[in-house]
Amino acid sequence: MVIKLYNTMTRKKEEFIPLKPNQAGIYACGPTVYNYAHIGNLRTYVFEDTLRRMFHYNGFALSHVMNITDVDDKTIRDSQKEGMSLKGFTEKYTKIFLDDCAALNIQQPDILCKATEHIPDMISLVQRLSDKGYAYKSGDGATYFNIAKFQGYGKLSGIDLSGLKAGARVASDEYEKESLSDFALWKTWDQKDGEVFWDSPFGKGRPGWHIECSAMSTKYLGDTFDIHAGAVDLIFPHHENEIAQTEAATGKPWVRCWMHAEHLLVDGGKMSKSLNNFYRVADLKEKGYDPLAYRYFCFTGHYRSQLNFTWESLTAAQRALENLRAEIAKLRSSEGGKLGTDPTPEGEKMGSSEDKDITGWKDKFLSAINDDLNLPQAIAVLWDTVKSSDLSSAQKLALIGDYDRVLGLNLLESKKDSGLPAEVEQLLRKRQEARTAKDWAGSDAIRGQILALGYVVEDGKGGQTVREKKFGE
């Protein structure tokens, strides 16, 4: 089936045609590891994860590369503030970032590359630019890219350089550049950098911000590759500058499709520390939310739309996920346990005659995700499947397992049946006694005690049953 993706460069949804059949090379801008990632950052990585999973679902082989920016102004500044070495400092935040990703079931890219481990690659790229006349050294020793020499600057962002002079933020104080728009390829060491520097033909210093992405993406994916992804704020100047320096160096078209995720808003506005609406995965956990509820929440809006985060909407997502799990548990029990924990682990054993009913459903799901990753639509297909009256429980479970290869919500992961706490068991016995004696007040009081322990008692025809309480119950 055709895959359509929106390309920021052309501002259109286009059929995705890979450079090599059934293979895709993807470069995704990763984090600068100087602080904790917030949920807005993570939205972008959830998006990239679904992109990755969508390709796998379509049977593509993937080279998915992500960088870790572990040297820049902020990492240097804040590592000094925390009294740590740059390496120790960035490793700390890299680990936290990866843990957060794991909590959201974001799969690791095939190649995770650190800027500091690719300095020679960057130096040789700057050298090439220098040899071709695109770079110049300013009075302070830093090496800059000369934008005036590059045809087509601004083609991604649509920015008009002549209008930039009226811009609000133009830092003209720091360095001596020929043009305000020129950007650093190699920065000169200064005292504030302390121990952090590398020797290079351009002097002692460190790479500019953009050069790492050009150097590492072409190293691992070639001079031209399929997709470059990131969040919208990177369109300008980061990606614009990357294009300039990469295409200037190679003389070839670089990225075939640019994909950008929109921002997460909080209470209708930008997340900011001063508004105290700067949330981390740890904050969600602390409030009792399942991190995967945040993943589900991300799927309720399209990646190219701003999505408004509120606690109310996260709660809705949490409840929806719990309801989904409850439905799945019912499907399982109606299968009488004859299935294992995962009826079709790969979801690929379809196609046998009895499963022909489900290919129509699979097509619906595939159409949704192949249409520029329409996850809200895919979620709707999931619910329609769960509620369909035309499918058997086994078929539904097979489909859910299949969809979940893309959704990554661990829908078929069976909860370890850890059993009830002894305290709850005891209360249940006491409550049963009270009920036999028709002591309703006593029975209700014990129900309250059990609820306080996190369990809900329900009285059905076969007596009382317990389940874990739902969020907010």
Added chain:
RNA sequence: GGCGGCUUAGCCAAGUGGUAAGGCGACGGUCUGCAAAACCGUUAUUCAGCGGUUCGAACCCGCUAGCCGCCUCCA
């Protein structure tokens, strides 16, 4: 000032020319000692407002209002 985007029920949101997906919530019914769960049913004659194109528009065009983002190191 320049550029881009958004406005769909109480909330979160799909749909982008053929007559309003899905989730959450709410309400009514069945059941229950009461609840809960479950099941059944209800919940936008209408898509910010006005005008235009069209046999037909939430979807295309114009204007108005409101909101958001970017304009040199922010995902």
